[in-house]
Amino acid sequence: MRRNGPFLSASFLLIFALGAATPAEPQPTPPRPPIKVGLLLSYTGVFAELGKEVTNGFQLALEERGGRVAGRAIEVRQEDDENKPDVGLTKSRKLVERDRVHVVIGPISSAVALAMRDYLVSQKQVWIINVSVVPALTDPDKTSPYYFRIADTLFQGQYPFGQWAYRNTPYRRVSLMASNFVTGRESVESFAKGFTGLGGTIVDRVFPPLGTSDYAPFLSSLDPKKADAVYAWFAGADAIRVLKQYKEFGLKERLPLNTRADTEPATAQLRQAYDRAAAKVKSQPDVNTLMRELRELKDTIFAFFEKVLVMHEEESIRRARLGLVQHVAALSEGIADLSKVEGF
Numbered sequence: 001m002r003r004n005g006p007f008l009s010a011s012f013l014l015i016f017a018l019g020a021a022t023p024a025e026p027q028p029t030p031p032r033p034p035i036k037v038g039l040l041l042s043y044t045g046v047f048a049e050l051g052k053e054v055t056n057g058f059q060l061a062l063e064e065r066g067g068r069v070a071g072r073a074i075e076v077r078q079e080d081d082e083n084k085p086d087v088g089l090t091k092s093r094k095l096v097e098r099d100r101v102h103v104v105i106g107p108i109s110s111a112v113a114l115a116m117r118d119y120l121v122s123q124k125q126v127w128i129i130n131v132s133v134v135p136a137l138t139d140p141d142k143t144s145p146y147y148f149r150i151a152d153t154l155f156q157g158q159y160p161f162g163q164w165a166y167r168n169t170p171y172r173r174v175s176l177m178a179s180n181f182v183t184g185r186e187s188v189e190s191f192a193k194g195f196t197g198l199g200g201t202i203v204d205r206v207f208p209p210l211g212t213s214d215y216a217p218f219l220s221s222l223d224p225k226k227a228d229a230v231y232a233w234f235a236g237a238d239a240i241r242v243l244k245q246y247k248e249f250g251l252k253e254r255l256p257l258n259t260r261a262d263t264e265p266a267t268a269q270l271r272q273a274y275d276r277a278a279a280k281v282k283s284q285p286d287v288n289t290l291m292r293e294l295r296e297l298k299d300t301i302f303a304f305f306e307k308v309l310v311m312h313e314e315e316s317i318r319r320a321r322l323g324l325v326q327h328v329a330a331l332s333e334g335i336a337d338l339s340k341v342e343g344f
Contacts, residue, residue, distance in 0.1 A: 038095035085115035110134035162194025170324035
């Protein structure tokens, strides 16, 4: 750096001298107008915290760049859609027609986004969809060169998760629970498509209204005798309330809620072997098929009990392993009473 210092100093002096020697100085370029950005988010209601988090993240990014992009200042206009589609449409009109923003960012709610979409497209308004996850916004017949999606869709995450849950947990009967609006419903239904596509069963669907304060009437409809687990989707303040009440209602220990998987290799091997056997017995439910599949399962079952502690200290894993054993034991139901056979 010391050796380069004089060279750099001389270079700057030379550039300055050449500029000073120029006969006529060019006129200064007038400053370019600011880029106006409209943040249309929920600042009140169930998604208020999410709206604040998005705003804080956006402001932090601006501060890191000195409040400018490509040499132009950024002006931010904030509007509260109140998590209401009609309000969101009205506020989007204000941002476009009165505030003349260059870019609209938001909203949180997919229902609000769907209400705004046609208007923003008709105005050829640049729109960045940063949170709303409903797939319909970017269906092939609704694409537009004026908006950009930086959030994934529900189907992208929930459909493969449904398949993963079937392949990596012993749960075969699941109850669905979500806030009763487009995002909640589409989330659990995307999960259901992946889960049932491999053979899983959806026992029931429970949809409390968005912003519910008391979930007792909805939690009481969940039956641990019918379902192995619950897949739920809630956001914002609703998510905090439902998790707290789920535990208070005594369901946490009896009905796993979006639980993590048991990654013990012997458990996975028995689960896969059981799935194959169950599929064959289901397609040909007779004694010969049942006994043939049980013989195939024998070594895998023995390995499972040798290597796996069924009564694991973690409730979700313990319940999953017990559930797997119960599924294996139930293979003979409706075909043979194995309790009469010595050793069963």
